[in-house]
Amino acid sequence: MSVRAELLERFLDAASRGDEEALSLMLSQSRELLDQRGEQGWSALMLAARNGHYDAARVLLSNGCDTSVTNRSGQTAGDVALFWGHRHIVRLLPSRDTEDPDIHFNRDDGEWLAARRASPETVFLLFHALSPLVRSGAEHEEQIQLCKLGSAAVQELLGSSRTLEVFLGVEKQQEDDGMLAWFALSTEDDPTQLLKDKDPSSFFLQEAMPGLLRLSDDDAGVLAQARSVLAWHSRYRFCPTCGGDTKVEEAGYKRTCLRAGCRSLQGVHNTCYPRVDPVVIMLVLHPDGKQCMLGRKKIFPPGMFSCLAGFVEPGETLEAAVRREVQEESGVQVGPVQYLSSQAWPMPSCLMIGCHCVAVTTDIKADQNEIEEARWFTRQQVMDALVKDKRAVFIMPPRQAIAHYLLKHWVGCNANL
Ligand SMILES: NC(=O)C1=CN([C@@H]2O[C@H](COP(=O)(O)OP(=O)(O)OC[C@H]3O[C@@H](n4cnc5c(N)ncnc54)[C@H](O)[C@@H]3O)[C@@H](O)[C@H]2O)C=CC1
Ligand SMILES: [Mg+2]
Ligand SMILES: [Mg+2]
Ligand SMILES: [Mg+2]
Ligand SMILES: [Zn+2]
Incomplete structure (x- = not known):
């Protein structure tokens, strides 16, 4: 290996480990290391972002490192930090998903x-x-x-x-x-x-x-x-409170009842606005930490298993909804629940609230109405399914579904990839 390649490898290794002193020292000697990418196509900033090293990321940024550099999957360091759930680092970096659009408009104008x-x-x-x-x-x-x-x-x-x-x-x-x-x-x-x-x-x-x-x-x-x-x-043409005719307002985001005196015209009413249904979706982890539970609905394509999910009911916290749905659909009791990420799912308007949770019992008794089958899968089985290996025993939910992300996140957390 050439001296330059070796130097770069040491630099990237320091970023992976979060050794900000080594990073500072090496940068003071050869600044051109800053934005260079290693054999895997990752820069020091991406590696610090991947492993959640806040101080190391700050050292790189204060040296003027380029935040727009991408790896072979087209991800910037900001995207990497977001994917791995390192929100403190996401806040340091510009990322497509977290940029606040600084545009204001008025739907009433x-x-x-x-x-x-x-x-x-x-x-x-x-x-x-x-x-x-x-x-x-x-x-x-x-x-x-x-x-x-x-x-x-x-x-x-x-x-x-x-x-x-x-x-x-x-x-x-x-x-x-x-x-x-x-x-x-x-x-x-x-x-x-x-x-x-x-x-x-x-x-x-x-x-x-x-x-x-x-x-x-x-x-x-x-x-x-x-x-x-x-x-x-298409589903709320008439006023849900009195059945009267409505008119569309606020550029399509409100339907106001035309009948004078209708209760929906007093105060704020959620019947006038587009509805969003919160749904919890959770990857249930085995108490041994080495397996996770997935289920199959009858309507799924053959071989596909996914996370359990269910609508949040009135008066429930998200944690309670997770525990109730897992209990209803698999008979398994759940302890700690951790929120990870969310996704809008337009079939027709669910807000999917993605969680990891840990089971405290392990016997599965699938509710035959909602779930055809539920099983524990090992991390290796999930990894095989993720890379579509020929040994794979099930098919992953599609990349675009939050269930896919919840599984991928679990595999990554444990394997320290
Ligand atoms: N993006 C993703 O990865 C996934 C998205 N989903 C979405 O989540 C939704 C909910 O998951 P399910 O397991 O079906 O929920 P679920 O386990 O609560 O069962 C659905 C049944 O609950 C009843 N229900 C109770 N409250 C409801 C409400 N507000 N709206 C409609 N039905 C209600 C209905 O009878 C419905 O058939 C699915 O319809 C699907 O669109 C589900 C799994 C994966
Ligand atoms: Mg259910
Ligand atoms: Mg369900
Ligand atoms: Mg339900
Ligand atoms: Zn009305």
Whole structure:
């Protein structure tokens, strides 16, 4: 090994171990080590982020280290810290998921919305019966992308009483100070005619699953928001309090009852706003720390096992919901519960609250109604499934589901990868 390669290896090793003194010393002698990546494609900052070494990350940052460098999976150090749950380090670093959009807009400002609607840059997504208009992806046949239409293409839909409009937000433009606005339009018109007019290669994606898994992560995020709000409109046409007619307000985020004197018009009422259903989803760890429990619903594709999940009920804490659902579905008693991460799941509008929890009993008695089968799996079995090894005894939930993340996190925590 060359002297330079050896030096870099020592530098990266110091970052992995969190030895900030060694890092400072080596940087004072050869600064060019700062952003170099090792054989695995990881920089010192990524390694410090991976292992949760706050002081080491600070030393690297104070030396002016580049936070935008990515590894072979396209992750920055910020992404790595976020993935491994090192929130104190996430806060030090710019990361796509944690950047606060510093844009403010007012959904009540009709003039501003009208200007955005008319702007030629504005993006419109089209829906029919909750199905988004998509076309095949440019790169893989498997991939699909949302059709992003301009205002000219949707002109006749915009004013129509058969169109429902939901403002999705604005995206800050890099080049100028401009803002790109996004809207979802849901039309009741016959899609065949619409498709012929717009883009013959496009189609309405009929089944939510597994079709939605074929979208890019960015498209899926936008779609989660649009689809949840549109699904709410389609189910709550009338006032849930009195059954009266409603009008749509706040750019698609409120339905106000038109009947004078309706109780929903006094005070704040959740019947007027899109609903979000909290669902706990948990990886149950065996008391021995070496196995985890996964279950199978009848509707799952053959061979797939996933984390147990269930709706939070009124009056419950998240911990109580985790303990109740695990008990109901598997008969196993749960002790400590730890929250890890959450995910919007637009089928139709769940907020998945991802937890790890530790069992205090181990006998499984699966509730046959909800779960076809539940089993303990070893870490090796989870790793085999994760890398799709031929020895794998089950199939992982898809990468996009939070259940996948909960499993991957557990494997990583223990194996010290
Ligand atoms: N992103 C992911 O990784 C996963 C997402 N999920 C989502 O979580 C949801 C809930 O999980 P389940 O195991 O089905 O829940 P669950 O174990 O609470 O059982 C669902 C049943 O509970 C009843 N229920 C009680 N409160 C409800 C409410 N507010 N809304 C609808 N039904 C309610 C219904 O009868 C329903 O069939 C699923 O519908 C699915 O969309 C589930 C597993 C993985
Ligand atoms: Mg349940
Ligand atoms: Mg369940
Ligand atoms: Mg339940
Ligand atoms: Zn009413």
